[in-house]
Amino acid sequence: MLERLLILSAILFCIGLYGALSRRHVIAVLISVEIMFNAVNVALVAFSRYVTPAALRAAGEVTPIAESTLLAGQSFAVFVIVVAAAEVALGLALVIAMVRTKDSVDVTEASLMRR
């Protein structure tokens, strides 16, 4: 089951990466970045559900049921969602600033870093 979830995550990540690198509309780039975030979230949750940390297992202090309820990965995913929300807010602010200065939403026109 883990493999399937990781493949799903990889597919999602690749779709997001492709979108982020190829789309010229800045909103589409932001959406693609969100897809990549969520691909990571899928991977984190999947690992959390199916993988027990080796240290805990070696200590032998956790029962199989306790194992399945360890929530480290899920909480990480929640953090990522929070950060992604903040990033979207920041990203949209940048989009507004870009529209105001350049009157455009095309990322290729945002080339001020060149000089």
Added chain:
Amino acid sequence: MINEAAVWAIVGLPLLGGFLIIAVLRPWTRSLWQASASVGIVAIGGAFALSLWALNSVRGHHGESIGFSPHSWFTVGGDVTQGAFELTIGVLLDPLSAMMAVVITGVSLLVQVYSLGYMRKAANAEDGAFVDYPRYFAYMSFFTAAMLGLVLAYNLIQAFLFWELVGLFSYLLIGFWFHRPAAAAAAKKAFIVTRIGDFGFMLALMWLFSHRGEFLVRGQNPFEIPDINSAAPLLSASLVTWAALGLFAGAVGKSAQFPLNTWLPDAMEGPTPVSSLIHAATMVAAGVFLVARMFPLFEASSWVLNVVALTGGVTAVIAATMALVTNDIKRVLAFSTVSQLGYMFIALGVGAPGVALFHLLNHAFFKCLLFLSAGSVHHSVQTFDMRYMGGLRAWMPVTYGLTVIAGLSLAGVFPLAGFWSKDEVLAAAWSISQLTPGTGAGVVGQATFWLALVAAGMTAFYVFRLIILTFHGEFRGGIEAVPMADRAADEAHSHVHKGESPLSMLVPMSVLGLMAIGSGAVLNSVIELGPVPAHWFSHFFNEPSPELVVWIAGLSMTLVLGGITLAVAIYGMKWFDLARMPKQWHMLNRVLDQRYYMDYFYETLVVRRALFKGVFLASDWIDRKVVDGTVDLVGWAGRNTGKFVGQLQSGQVQAYGIAVSVGVITLLWTYLVRS
């Protein structure tokens, strides 16, 4: 018996005098010019006295040297006991160096006394002739000291150092009137042309050093002159031949022999006493001295000896022909010196160094006197161009008489000095051709005999042409008749002064006049003359007595008298008008006047065409294209790499993202998939 310190003092005194003048007197005494002159004259007088003492000490040694052992200077290649060789420094006092030291100091003393009068006129001249009196006497002292150092040198390195110093001070003295462009150019020419020969000297030293093994196995030193001379017959042929040729190249440069004879006529730009010194005792005598000094080395290679003799013979004739048509009195004398040095090289080349030295000695006296006479003439008429002289004997009887004596001596008229030594040269050349007929040496002896005989006739002609043009006939105006365009800048306001030169000039000239009469007959007389034994000079050098061959003497005298008669007929009696000679004669005249276009050949063809347009252009091309090109390529590569890398920074975030992705994928591929 002389001690070593006294021999060193012969070199040291003029050197000290020079330093005293240049470092102590010159800063203060522009007004006290007598002080620097006195220091110079006293120093050289002391050296002359010591030289006489040295000569007297050497007299009883039968041609051997007085054994002053040399001192260690430094060693090369580690320990002396293990094959390293030691460079020494010392004095070599033998008949040759003692005789040379006496001639050099004696002539230099007389010339410096003469300079008192000659240079003073120039020093006081108000027409812009700037003379730095102390500088003049300092250079004269240094020049003499350098020459003395050369003749007393114990090893060739020491000799080479002084050899180069002679070149340096000749440069400074020829260019003494450095504000004249001609003098500055002449000084440079003299230095560069002699340097070409000096390079041969240097190669010979390197050659000896690279073959030091041949000396070291015998426990000898490759640079010490006595060691080289004693080992010369046993050394390998290539060593001897190339070393002798290299040394001879140096001698050719210094003694202005063909083909390096072009510098000497130009050197006439120096003050006249300097020319006198250069021509009589220092500088040009150095070449003859060097060959005589290393004579056993030359003797070991008969091939080189033939080269020496032929060079001398060719030079004697070529220079004499150049003198036939020259109008500048000093240049006539300069060509004459070149020609007479040719005689000395003939004598050396036919294996008679004693004869060469005898001619050198006699030549020193009469040639020095001729130059001093030319200076005396210039003192009066302010020019050296004989076309503007004439009739000078009316108010310069002493100068006239002395010039005639020196001229007869130079021409080789019996019984003056020049006759004896010139006759010995001819006899030596003839005898070798009779001793070894058919061999290389015999043929060369015969050829040089005839060359020398032809030169003897021409010598008589140009000497009497000089005397008649200068002293006889009508006075043609001196410097005042010279067109302004032909005058040097500082001669613009010169005036003729119709009177005899001061005593300070005439006394040294008279002393030289006595020597020019008697030095030949007395020093190497054919019969015993009271206290002087017969052939004293030859025996002093431990050489066989030259015999007086009557038919050779008669033949040369006939030619000499013929030359004199011709000169008198053309220039004195004006029986022929040279302007009405056929066209071919004028062409010949032109070729001689241009010195066979040798200067043209060197200056225009060799220097300007071959060197400037060929070698220098090629090296310039290499410099610009190869050397500069490499440097430019490095700069170009840096600039353009930067430009290329800079283009990667497009400002496009997505492009960076692609690059990062590709990088990450590559890393993943490398570390995960492949391992």
